[in-house]
Amino acid sequence: MIAAPGFLAPRVAVGALALLIFAVPAAAQNGSSFLDAARSAIDYTVASTQPLTTCRTLVGLTGHDYSIISATLMEETADVPEHCRVYGVIQPEIRFGVHLPTGWNERFYMQGNGGYAGNAPDANNTLRTAMRAVSHGFASASTDTGHDGRVEPLGTFAYNNLPKEVDYSFRAIHLTAVTAKTIIAAYYGTAEQHSYWDGCSTGGRQGLMSAQRFPDDFDGIVAGAPVQNFTDTQMAYVWNNQALARAPLTEAKVAMVGEAVYAQCDAIDGLRDGLIDDPRQCTFDPKVHLPVCSDSTSGDCFTPGEIDTLAAIYGGPVGNGRQLFPGQPLGAEAGGGWTNWIVSDRGQTIGLRFSETFFKYLAFTPDEPDFEWRTFDFNIDPDRVTIREILDAVDPDLSAFQDRGGKMITHFGWADTALNPMMTVNYYEDVQATMGETTAAEFYRLFMVPGMFHCSGGLGTDRFDVVTPLINWVEAAVPPDRILASREEAGATTRTRPLCPYPRVARYSGSGSTNEAANFACVDP
Secondary structure: OOOOOOOOOOOOHHHHHHHHHHOHHHHHHHOOOOOHHHHHHOOOOOOOOOOOOOOOHHHHHHHOOOEEEEEEEEOOOOOOOOEEEEEEEEEEOOEEEEEEOOEEEEEEEEEEOOOOOOOOOOOOHHHHHHHHHHHHOEEEEEOOOOOOOOOOOOOHHOOHHHHHHHHHHHHHHHHHHHHHHHHHHHHHOOOOOOEEEEEHHHHHHHHHHHHHHHHOOOOOEEEEEOOOOOHHHHHHHHHHHHHHHHHHOOOHHHHHHHHHHHHHHHHHHHHOOOOOOOOOHOOOOHEEEEOOOOOOOOOOOOOOHHHHHHHHHHHHEEEOEEEOOOOOOOOOOOOOOOOOOOEEOOOHHHHHHHHHHHHHHHHOOOOOOOOOOOHHOOOOHHHHHHHHHHOOOOOOOOOHHHHOEEEEEEEEEEEEEEOHHHHHHHHHHHHHHOOOOHHHHHHHEEEEEEOEEOOOOOOOOOOEOOOOHHHHHHOOOOOOOOOEEEEEHHHHHHEEEOOOOOOOOOEOOOOOOOOOOHEEEEEEO
């Protein structure tokens, strides 16, 4: 539940830092390069519009709905131009930050949040993203979504507090966008020409929610790895952990599974390259393809209980004979992809931590702070959840967003274990079914990333610029038919590949290096 703006510093691997990453602004987690003028059909770097008033006068904008706490003119540095830094509060306690460059390119950029949000607008990661936007001429904004994560960690902010649940779910993002645009117009004497949203994980859900509920807020939306079905994602975490409680799996055992999966499925796309392009094509079955033994202390085989645990995780939650949510796709077992999210040798997983707080403080009305995940009944308890309509962003009718000319790009790693990639594949296909495949492709495209973990990291390419293609699409009517992605190791680029709009996939031409994108074409599967 993290972010992926298209203009951040190089991606970092997701591993031991996963919990920290999950809790900071979504934008801080994407490592794609910033906007690339050389690949842009328009010039987004022009920043010529000057302020109409002084920075300090913005404190006078305080009114009934929001209060400006401070407005400070920040001097130019080696990396960031002069800009006006504004902090404020929207009723009742939604904190926001707006950053206004003295030379403005007449574009507005807003970054998403990670996890349960609560990250202060002046936090280092949030500011780092904002300053990269400002350095390219964008006015930038962010919000904590209505609570302070240091005081109310994880889901505790929602304890018997419906207004805070609503703020976190959608109200804070919408009102911050509206308020930021008001401040922009007051400072420059003119409104923004284009507005952009950029987030991954929770930030992706926020982007989808904006397109569904508030289609006028953003012209372009990057909704990376969106946790749009937040409710059932938490339920899947509980399902996995109930299975693991019956028969645990060590990280070493999962690594063995990874070796078996790739031995079975790496070459199904015609190329043995350490990647599984589409795990749905993989025929791996733990009951068939893993060595079975009765001794639980053995390190080179699997007990029937361990096999059953794997089958449960791959199968996904079931209640009353009905599939409730997709199972974990194959292909993320290698390279530590399951570590911390699904399995952990060091105690509670991140998935369990997130689901516990969800079912204690957000899921039910009234809240159930004594909730016990071990006794969750998949035949009864899913129907007791009351927050779905507030929190989940699953409406496939995006006609209002399309009608006003909005454009949206979603990306998702096929090897994501924090969030299930099938959640978004299914949603995208729902949008296609609702609006028609041709119509959907005119304003919304999904790019699946083989081997990538949650928003970054993994076995495949995980560095790519999504914002430049989005701006080209919004402002120059150039749809993204291919996005260049790369992989870096020890500071060097070791592989490039094209990302293709779903359902198209990248296929090797048959000649040249398999590590060079030029030797691949996007084709129908």
